Amino acid sequence: MERIDLSTVAVTAGRPARVPDAPLNTPIVPASSFVAGGPTEYAREGGPTVEAFESLVAGLESVNLPHAAQAIAFSSGMAAAEAVLDLVPLHGRVIAPTTTYTGVAVRLRELHAKGTIELTLVDVTETARIGSELAAGADLLWLESPTNPLLEVADLPRLLAAAQAAGVRSVVDNTFATPVLQRPLEMGADLVLHSATKGLSGHSDLLMGVLVTSSTELLEQLHVRRVLLGAAPSPFDTYLAIRGIRTLALRVDRARHSAELLAIRLAEISSVSNVRQFGTMISIELGGNVELAEKFCSRTSIWVHATSLGGVESSLERRRRWSLESEHVPEDLVRLSVGIEDPEDLWADLRQAIEG
Ligand code: PLP
Numbered sequence: 001m002e003r004i005d006l007s008t009v010a011v012t013a014g015r016p017a018r019v020p021d022a023p024l025n026t027p028i029v030p031a032s033s034f035v036a037g038g039p040t041e042y043a044r045e046g047g048p049t050v051e052a053f054e055s056l057v058a059g060l061e062s063v064n065l066p067h068a069a070q071a072i073a074f075s076s077g078m079a080a081a082e083a084v085l086d087l088v089p090l091h092g093r094v095i096a097p098t099t100t101y102t103g104v105a106v107r108l109r110e111l112h113a114k115g116t117i118e119l120t121l122v123d124v125t126e127t128a129r130i131g132s133e134l135a136a137g138a139d140l141l142w143l144e145s146p147t148n149p150l151l152e153v154a155d156l157p158r159l160l161a162a163a164q165a166a167g168v169r170s171v172v173d174n175t176f177a178t179p180v181l182q183r184p185l186e187m188g189a190d191l192v193l194h195s196a197t198k199g200l201s202g203h204s205d206l207l208m209g210v211l212v213t214s215s216t217e218l219l220e221q222l223h224v225r226r227v228l229l230g231a232a233p234s235p236f237d238t239y240l241a242i243r244g245i246r247t248l249a250l251r252v253d254r255a256r257h258s259a260e261l262l263a264i265r266l267a268e269i270s271s272v273s274n275v276r277q278f279g280t281m282i283s284i285e286l287g288g289n290v291e292l293a294e295k296f297c298s299r300t301s302i303w304v305h306a307t308s309l310g311g312v313e314s315s316l317e318r319r320r321r322w323s324l325e326s327e328h329v330p331e332d333l334v335r336l337s338v339g340i341e342d343p344e345d346l347w348a349d350l351r352q353a354i355e356g
Contacts, residue, residue: 010245011246028236049238057210069214090116094142144176145176151278153278170191178279190215194211200248202248206241285330293331299352299356304316311337314341318335
């Protein structure tokens with residue numbers, strides 16, 4: 001077949017060979033050691049369940065590419081981020097968004113404070129400014145689009161082309177969009193990062209990260225980072241992640257439609273002063289009223305007050321309750337992750353919580 005849809009890849013990739021009596025699903029293989037003589041030998045190198053997950057995610061991110069990409073799984077999204085940052089040479093220059101996921105933002109600042117990297121922070125929507133920073137030379141362009149939690153959108157095609165022209169390695173954190181809504185390798189990214197903890201696996205029951213690339217050389221370097229940093233995922237988590245990805249296209253489609261509807265209705269509520277929405281995510285501001293934002297989060301019964309995002313269950317939180325969250329994020333901002341419940345039930349719950 002010439003080309004298949006992403007929703008088909010999500011169901012068919014990462015399966016065992018179709019031979020008589022083979023299981024349809026790649027089994028959980030709980031092994032730290034493998035008999036000598038093969039390519040794996042030890043679980044930090046990989047293993048059957050981990051490799052099935054990797055080929056599945058690579059298939060999703062390269063569904064429209066003429067070649068298959070390759071993926072490498074990590075024990076968390078932060079572990080995947082650390083592997084990328086560990087490839088930056090000493091005193092190398094990293095260009096990164098002013099607001100990006102808190103953990104990445106704090107880690108970048110730490111590395112900068114220790115003198116390990118030079119760091120240039122940019123507004124991810126200022127394409128021309130980032131273009132001139134790239135032209136001045138850098139070792140890594142870190143992009144996140146949409147950003148967490150401001151949902152700012154970068155002009156990825158132009159930024160990634162500028163990075164390529166300047167010979168700067170680029171990585172795009174695609175956690176929020178998922179490959180259903182955006183595939184940065186198709187736009188020229190060197191690397192795509194996911195916190196697979198979130199929408200990819202989709203059930204709030206595991207912690208994992210993954211990196212995808214078209215470059216075999218880069219994949220090998222990242223493989224060495226995983227082995228040496230010790231950030232290998234467990235076969236149990238990997239099995240759950242594969243199972244979650246089977247329904248990725250359905251989940252994202254349903255949640256995105258609900259998010260669009262809810263964003264329109266939230267904008268009509270007088271105490272809501274600003275609404276942003278991208279894919280399955282919504283961020284609202286409540287006219288500077290932090291107390292209202294806190295009460296709102298505690299008054300819902302279907303929406304669960306919890307951090308993280310991308311699960312089948314809708315969740316919400318005031319991001320600045322975390323002391324490390326960027327000061328660029330408004331104090332009253334509540335981030336909502338839309339799940340797959342009935343949209344009218346979700347709306348009724350939000351309305352009673354705000355109006356109450
Ligand atoms: N990137 C984004 C956009 C995130 O939201 C997160 C976690 O919230 C991470 C990376 C880090 O992933 P993990 O929590 O799996 O380490």
